[in-house]
Amino acid sequence: MSEELFPEPEWLSEEVKTGTTIIAVTFDGGVVLGSDSRVSAGESVVNRVMNKLSPLHDKIYCALSGSAADAQTIAEIVNYQLDVHSYLSPMSYDPLVCSAATLVKNISYKYKEELSAHLIVAGWDRKKGGQVYATLNGLLSRQPFAIGGSGSFYINGFVDAEYRKNMTKRESQEFVVNALTLAMGRDGSSGGVAYVVTIDKDGAEEKCVLGNELPKFFDE
Amino acid sequence: MHFTVVFSGLSGVCDRLRQARVRTPAAGSFSNVVSVKMATVLQFPASVSTFNNYNDLYPDWTQREVSTGTTIMAVEFEGGVVIGADSRTTTGAYIANRVTDKLTPIHERIFCCRSGSAADTQAIADAVTYQLGFHSIELDEAPLVQTAASLFREMCYRYREELMAGIIVAGWDPRRGGQVYTVPVGGMMTRQPVSVGGSGSSYIYGYVDSNYRAGMSKEECLKFTAEALTLAMERDGSSGGVVRLAVISEQGVERQVILGNQLPKFSTV
Numbered sequence: 001m002s003e004e005l006f007p008e009p010e011w012l013s014e015e016v017k018t019g020t021t022i023i024a025v026t027f028d029g030g031v032v033l034g035s036d037s038r039v040s041a042g043e044s045v046v047n048r049v050m051n052k053l054s055p056l057h058d059k060i061y062c063a064l065s066g067s068a069a070d071a072q073t074i075a076e077i078v079n080y081q082l083d084v085h086s087y088l089s090p091m092s093y094d095p096l097v098c099s100a101a102t103l104v105k106n107i108s109y110k111y112k113e114e115l116s117a118h119l120i121v122a123g124w125d126r127k128k129g130g131q132v133y134a135t136l137n138g139l140l141s142r143q144p145f146a147i148g149g150s151g152s153f154y155i156n157g158f159v160d161a162e163y164r165k166n167m168t169k170r171e172s173q174e175f176v177v178n179a180l181t182l183a184m185g186r187d188g189s190s191g192g193v194a195y196v197v198t199i200d201k202d203g204a205e206e207k208c209v210l211g212n213e214l215p216k217f218f219d220e
Numbered sequence: 221m222h223f224t225v226v227f228s229g230l231s232g233v234c235d236r237l238r239q240a241r242v243r244t245p246a247a248g249s250f251s252n253v254v255s256v257k258m259a260t261v262l263q264f265p266a267s268v269s270t271f272n273n274y275n276d277l278y279p280d281w282t283q284r285e286v287s288t289g290t291t292i293m294a295v296e297f298e299g300g301v302v303i304g305a306d307s308r309t310t311t312g313a314y315i316a317n318r319v320t321d322k323l324t325p326i327h328e329r330i331f332c333c334r335s336g337s338a339a340d341t342q343a344i345a346d347a348v349t350y351q352l353g354f355h356s357i358e359l360d361e362a363p364l365v366q367t368a369a370s371l372f373r374e375m376c377y378r379y380r381e382e383l384m385a386g387i388i389v390a391g392w393d394p395r396r397g398g399q400v401y402t403v404p405v406g407g408m409m410t411r412q413p414v415s416v417g418g419s420g421s422s423y424i425y426g427y428v429d430s431n432y433r434a435g436m437s438k439e440e441c442l443k444f445t446a447e448a449l450t451l452a453m454e455r456d457g458s459s460g461g462v463v464r465l466a467v468i469s470e471q472g473v474e475r476q477v478i479l480g481n482q483l484p485k486f487s488t489v
Contacts, residue, residue: 153423154423154425154426155426155427156422156423156426156451156455157424157425157426157427157448157451157452157455158424158426158429158430160451160454160455160486161427161447161451161486163487164487165487178430179426182425182430183426185429186425186429217429217430
């Protein structure tokens with residue numbers, strides 16, 4: 001009886017999700033990753049400034065979406081595995097993006113019934129340059145660009161229309177910021193600020209675009 | 221075109237299907253595969269077939285309601301409106317009609333774009349056509365687009381529990397020129413310069429937000445609509461076929477069809 005008079009707030013029992021928008025794009029010489037910053041539990045926003053772009057290695061990052069706990073744990077495990085791999089192996093150069101993506105895929109596939117997280121792995125290595133891998137539910141697919149998260153549905157049309165091969169670094173960054181802004185404008189579970197990471201042969205550069213600096217689009 | 225799909229002994233189930241569908245997450249909006257499956261299972265009683273149920277005796281399309289899972293769009297420009305729709309009607313995974321006309325005339329210069337259940341929208345459109353025709357005779361002048369939209373809204377709101385209909389009403393009248401009103405599922409009504417609807421619309425919100433500009437010409441609106449519909453048709457399994465367009469203005473209605481091989485091409489699709 002008392003539970004009905006004072007119902008437990010939804011956010012105590014709802015799983016914490018990064019209902020989100022993430023995107024990664026290759027350009028000639030590297031990749032650009034972008035994400036929003038909202039973490040929601042049911043209808044509450046539990047973190048409005050979370051950085052969902054998580055480093056797996058110096059020049060390999062991954063973008064998190066889905067259940068926040070699952071995604072963060074996978075990223076931490078793979079970060080550890082890559083550290084061990086680059087420490088123990090005789091190679092003096094950095095691990096391949098493909099290796100990182102395969103490690104993520106192995107975890108996602110083996111525990112696919114228990115986990116619900118989608119990570120996009122992107123980075124630069126000296127063998128194949130900038131690469132983007134999608135690892136949804138245990139598949140591994142290399143793509144010129146990838147989008148993920150609940151907000152990505154609204155920008156499918158936009159990225160299909162606007163993406164062109166061989167964009168410059170500047171154009172790719174603008175493309176990522178525009179896509180994120182449009183998705184954050186339509187998806188209730190995405191919002192906050194936009195985090196952008198650019199990775200090329202010189203390293204990774206992180207940037208945060210605040211709400212008032214985001215581009216403005218016509219909004220009915 | 222008239223459609224009757226026979227549900228052998230499942231008529232009570234249809235009401236449940238329709239009720240339950242109103243509460244399940246809209247197509248394409250999940251962020252967690254597990255929770256969508258749980259949500260659908262919890263809301264159906266054990267005896268009702270869900271979208272995962274595979275029964276050899278009855279093909280999938282005999283257990284599903286006919287729906288215009290679709291993409292529809294309407295844009296205002298100076299002097300009129302441009303409306304567009306795809307042409308696919310599905311019953312489950314089967315395409316019942318691949319050349320459907322979802323742009324239905326309600327009056328001489330007022331059209332509606334239908335999405336949702338094919339039967340529901342056809343019935344509502346027929347009823348509103350009758351009511352508007354009667355009203356126009358009484359008034360002895362052309363009806364306002366807002367009147368047509370209000371009639372749709374009345375019906376969609378009053379019977380919101382039984383219906384599943386998302387409608388865009390667009391047309392031209394002498395008082396206010398070209399207007400677009402959207403009446404989504406649930407029965408709200410609002411006027412917008414550009415409106416998209418149907419299951420495929422989720423995929424093109426970003427494209428429409430970034431590419432719409434106020435004050436486009438008729439040709440620019442036609443191109444914008446055709447491109448948006450093409451992008452949605454490429455991504456949404458329930459939209460496809462040809463693109464049907466219509467321009468409504470003071471001069472009347474011009475209709476056109478863009479066939480599959482004439483659709484605009486994008487580098488990624």
